[in-house]
Amino acid sequence: MRLLHTSDWHLGRSFHGVGMLDAQRDFVDQLVACVQERSVDVVLIAGDVYDRALPGLDVVKLLDDALVRITAAGAKVVLTSGNHDSAVRLGFASRLLERGGVHLRTRVQDLDVPVLLPLDGEDGDGQKAGSGSEASAAVLAVYGIPYLEPRLVAEELGVDTASHFEVTKAAVGRIREDIRMRSADAAIHSVVLAHTFASGGITSDSERDLSIGGLGAVPLDLFTDFGYTALGHLHGRQELAPNVRYSGSPLAYSFSEAAHRKGAWLLEVDASGVGAVEEILWEAPKALAVLCGKLAGLLDAEEHAWAESAYCQVTLTDSQRPAQAMEQLRARFPDTLVLAFDPEGAQARSKKSYSSRLSEAVDDLGVCCGFLDHVRGRSAGETEEAALREALEAARLEGAEL
Known part of the structure; x- marks a missing residue:
C-alpha cells in the first residue's frame, strides 16, 4: 500500500x-x-x-x-x-x-x-x-x-x-x-x-x-x-x-x-x-529570486539573467535611494513584487536623529532638503533643490507683501 x-x-x-x-x-x-x-x-x-x-x-x-x-x-x-x-x-x-x-x-x-x-x-x-x-x-x-x-x-x-x-x-x-x-x-x-x-x-x-x-x-x-x-x-x-x-x-x-x-x-x-x-x-510554476545589491549592478549583471522570468524580491544597497527604482527594476525584472532598501552606511545615518539634522541646517533650504533626505533616504537633486529654492523665495515675497 x-x-x-x-x-x-x-x-x-x-x-x-x-x-x-x-x-x-x-x-x-x-x-x-x-x-x-x-x-x-x-x-x-x-x-x-x-x-x-x-x-x-x-x-x-x-x-x-x-x-x-x-x-x-x-x-x-x-x-x-x-x-x-x-x-x-x-x-x-x-x-x-x-x-x-x-x-x-x-x-x-x-x-x-x-x-x-x-x-x-x-x-x-x-x-x-x-x-x-x-x-x-x-x-x-x-x-x-x-x-x-x-x-x-x-x-x-x-x-x-x-x-x-x-x-x-x-x-x-x-x-x-x-x-x-x-x-x-x-x-x-x-x-x-x-x-x-x-x-x-x-x-x-x-x-x-x-x-x-x-x-x-x-x-x-x-x-x-x-x-x-x-x-x-x-x-x-x-x-x-x-x-x-x-x-x-x-x-x-x-x-x-x-x-x-x-x-x-x-x-x-x-x-x-x-x-x-x-x-x-512538485514542479514550481515560477521561480523565486531574492536579489541584493546596487541598482546599476542588478540591471547590468549577466548572472541575474535567470531572474528575469522569476518573482523577485529586491533589496537595494545604494547609499542613496535611486529615483524610480521600482520602474527601473521592472524594466529588466517584470515580476518584481517586493522592494526594500538597505543603504550602505545606513547604520551611521540612523544614529543621527532628525532633530540633530535640523540643528545643522543653516537656512530654510537646508531644513527642506534635510527633511527630504530623512523621509526618503536620498538627498535633493539639483532640479529638486532649485524647485525648493524657488518655492521658498515665492513664499518669502508673498509674506513681504502681506
Missing part, C-alpha cells in the same frame, strides 16, 4: 498580491498524475487545505475538483483541518463523503476513530475497537488530529491547562489507547496526521504563529512511537525523525521559501509496517 503525505495546500492564497489559483490548479494536476503513475492508495492532507475560514466559491470548487479527481484515480483521501481552516465548514457532510472515499477528521470526538485499511487489499471501516467486526491479520489505522485550539478543546479533552502541549498529549493518549485495544485482535500499524508545530521544525515567514513566544511547540517524542506521523503547519518539507515528517506546502508562499524544494512524501506500507519513505517533488 502506498500513502502520499501532503499538507498546507492553502487554496485561495495570494503571493504578494498575485493570485495563485492557476498555480494551485497546476499542483492538483501534478498530484493526480502522481496518484495514477505511482499507484497511490491514500492521499493524506494534514491541514490548512484552505487559506481562510471562508474560502471563495472558486476556491471551494477547486477542492471539490481535486477530491473528485483523486478518488477517481483510485485513491482514498484522509484530510484534517488546520489553523487556517474552519473545522466546522470543512467537516460538513463528512459521513456522506466517507462513502466516496474522502475521510474527514475535523472533530475532537473523531480523534480515536481511525480509517482502517486492511493490508490484505480488502476495504476497511472506521468502527471503534470492540465492535465485533472480524479483524484482518494486519491493519493500517490512519488517525487524524486536526488543529487543536487549546482554549476551545481543553475541557472536551479533559485537561486542566489550556496549552498546546496538554491538549496534544491528551489527543495522542486517546489514539494510543485505541491502538492498544485494537492490537488485541490484529496487528495494528499506525499513521497519524497532526496539524501542529513540533519541536525542531524549521519555520517560514508564510506560517501563522500558533501562539506567542514559541509556546505552541509540542515535544517531538509525542509522535515517535507511531508507525509514521504526517505533520502539517510548517511550509518547509523536512524530516524531524525517520517516522515524523512535515511534507511542507506544495507551493512557496513567501520569499523565505525561495530555497525550498517543494514536494511530498510517498510511504510504502505492508504487513510488517511502514517501510521506505520516498520524496516526491
Whole structure:
C-alpha cells in the first residue's frame, strides 16, 4: 500500500498580491498524475487545505475538483483541518463523503476513530475497537488530529491547562489507547496526521504563529512511537525523525521559501509496517529570486539573467535611494513584487536623529532638503533643490507683501 503525505495546500492564497489559483490548479494536476503513475492508495492532507475560514466559491470548487479527481484515480483521501481552516465548514457532510472515499477528521470526538485499511487489499471501516467486526491479520489505522485550539478543546479533552502541549498529549493518549485495544485482535500499524508545530521544525515567514513566544511547540517524542506521523503547519518539507515528517506546502508562499524544494512524501506500507519513505517533488510554476545589491549592478549583471522570468524580491544597497527604482527594476525584472532598501552606511545615518539634522541646517533650504533626505533616504537633486529654492523665495515675497 502506498500513502502520499501532503499538507498546507492553502487554496485561495495570494503571493504578494498575485493570485495563485492557476498555480494551485497546476499542483492538483501534478498530484493526480502522481496518484495514477505511482499507484497511490491514500492521499493524506494534514491541514490548512484552505487559506481562510471562508474560502471563495472558486476556491471551494477547486477542492471539490481535486477530491473528485483523486478518488477517481483510485485513491482514498484522509484530510484534517488546520489553523487556517474552519473545522466546522470543512467537516460538513463528512459521513456522506466517507462513502466516496474522502475521510474527514475535523472533530475532537473523531480523534480515536481511525480509517482502517486492511493490508490484505480488502476495504476497511472506521468502527471503534470492540465492535465485533472480524479483524484482518494486519491493519493500517490512519488517525487524524486536526488543529487543536487549546482554549476551545481543553475541557472536551479533559485537561486542566489550556496549552498546546496538554491538549496534544491528551489527543495522542486517546489514539494510543485505541491502538492498544485494537492490537488485541490484529496487528495494528499506525499513521497519524497532526496539524501542529513540533519541536525542531524549521519555520517560514508564510506560517501563522500558533501562539506567542514559541509556546505552541509540542515535544517531538509525542509522535515517535507511531508507525509514521504526517505533520502539517510548517511550509518547509523536512524530516524531524525517520517516522515524523512535515511534507511542507506544495507551493512557496513567501520569499523565505525561495530555497525550498517543494514536494511530498510517498510511504510504502505492508504487513510488517511502514517501510521506505520516498520524496516526491512538485514542479514550481515560477521561480523565486531574492536579489541584493546596487541598482546599476542588478540591471547590468549577466548572472541575474535567470531572474528575469522569476518573482523577485529586491533589496537595494545604494547609499542613496535611486529615483524610480521600482520602474527601473521592472524594466529588466517584470515580476518584481517586493522592494526594500538597505543603504550602505545606513547604520551611521540612523544614529543621527532628525532633530540633530535640523540643528545643522543653516537656512530654510537646508531644513527642506534635510527633511527630504530623512523621509526618503536620498538627498535633493539639483532640479529638486532649485524647485525648493524657488518655492521658498515665492513664499518669502508673498509674506513681504502681506
